[in-house]
Amino acid sequence: MTKLRNPDHPIESLFFKRWSPRAYDASKMPQNDLNVILEAARWAPSAYNIQPWRFLYSMRDDQHWQKYLTLLDPFNKQWAQNASALVIIISDRLMPGGMSPHEKKSRTHSFDAGAAWAQLALQATSLGYQAHAMAGIYFDEIRKSLSIPENYHIEIAVAIGKAADPSKLPPELRSREIPSQRLPIEETSFFGTLPQ
Numbered sequence: 001m002t003k004l005r006n007p008d009h010p011i012e013s014l015f016f017k018r019w020s021p022r023a024y025d026a027s028k029m030p031q032n033d034l035n036v037i038l039e040a041a042r043w044a045p046s047a048y049n050i051q052p053w054r055f056l057y058s059m060r061d062d063q064h065w066q067k068y069l070t071l072l073d074p075f076n077k078q079w080a081q082n083a084s085a086l087v088i089i090i091s092d093r094l095m096p097g098g099m100s101p102h103e104k105k106s107r108t109h110s111f112d113a114g115a116a117w118a119q120l121a122l123q124a125t126s127l128g129y130q131a132h133a134m135a136g137i138y139f140d141e142i143r144k145s146l147s148i149p150e151n152y153h154i155e156i157a158v159a160i161g162k163a164a165d166p167s168k169l170p171p172e173l174r175s176r177e178i179p180s181q182r183l184p185i186e187e188t189s190f191f192g193t194l195p196q
Contacts, residue, residue, distance in 0.1 A: 005179050018125040019179035020132040022079040023168045024161035028060050029084035033127055037160065038087075040123030046112035052092040053116040056146055060084050067145060072157060073136040079169060080134065083159035087120075088142060089113055090152040113155050124160050131160045 005016040038055055046052060058064035060083070068086045069077050080086065091113035095106050121131040134157045142154050166177035 005181065008185060014122055014125055016179075018121055019130060021130050021163040021177060022132060022173055023164045023166045023177055024079070024082040024084065024159065025164035025168075026060070026082040027084055027162055029129070029160070031059065033129070034059065034085050034160070036127060037120055037123045037129070037131075041116040041120035044112065044116035044119045046115065047106070047108040048095070050092075050096055050106065051112070052106060052109040053113040054090045054092070054152065055120075056088040056090065056148075058086050071138050071142050071145065072134065073138065076134045076136045076157075076159075079173065080132075080157075080159040082161065082164070082168065083132075084129070084161035085159075087158040087160065088137075088146065089117055089155040089158065090148060091155055092151060093153050094151050109153060110155060117156065117158070120158065128162065129160050130163050131158050133158050 005019075007016055034057065038057075041053070041055065042051075044051075044053070058068040065086075068088075069081055071088070072080055072086075091109040093105055093109055095104050117133060121133075124131040137154075137157045139154050142148065142157075143150075148154065166174045169177060
């Protein structure tokens, strides 16, 4: 699969080996593997080191699994049901009270949670898994059923598992089951100012 991706500059192969498949092998993941993946996410950088991210998870076939599947929209549920773990990433919108005389809104909570997601995905790849983030989720139902306080922003859900043959997917998804390309650096990075 990685032969389809050719970076223009010499980067660590982990960055282009990571991708977001939808075909998973429905295997169980050892708890320790998920702990390692979450540990990598824990070490992400954050503004003022407040670490606003929180991870709620279910492991395949545990007592929360079916409930977590109902929190995904039908499109995502049809393939994510074969993952090994489902993770909901949330972030605290408020700075801790000790940072100022009064709690105030954080401007970077989502940015920081994104950094944690990236480290989670890369560590999953390093262990032989792949992680696929999903925005097609039921945000209001997640807040209600997982008892998430209002100061937390619901970011995204993530399916983690071992990639499988695309034949496991519905026919309409099989042709899309290849690592995606990236825009060239010249289209995303600019010296000085943004071209008009």
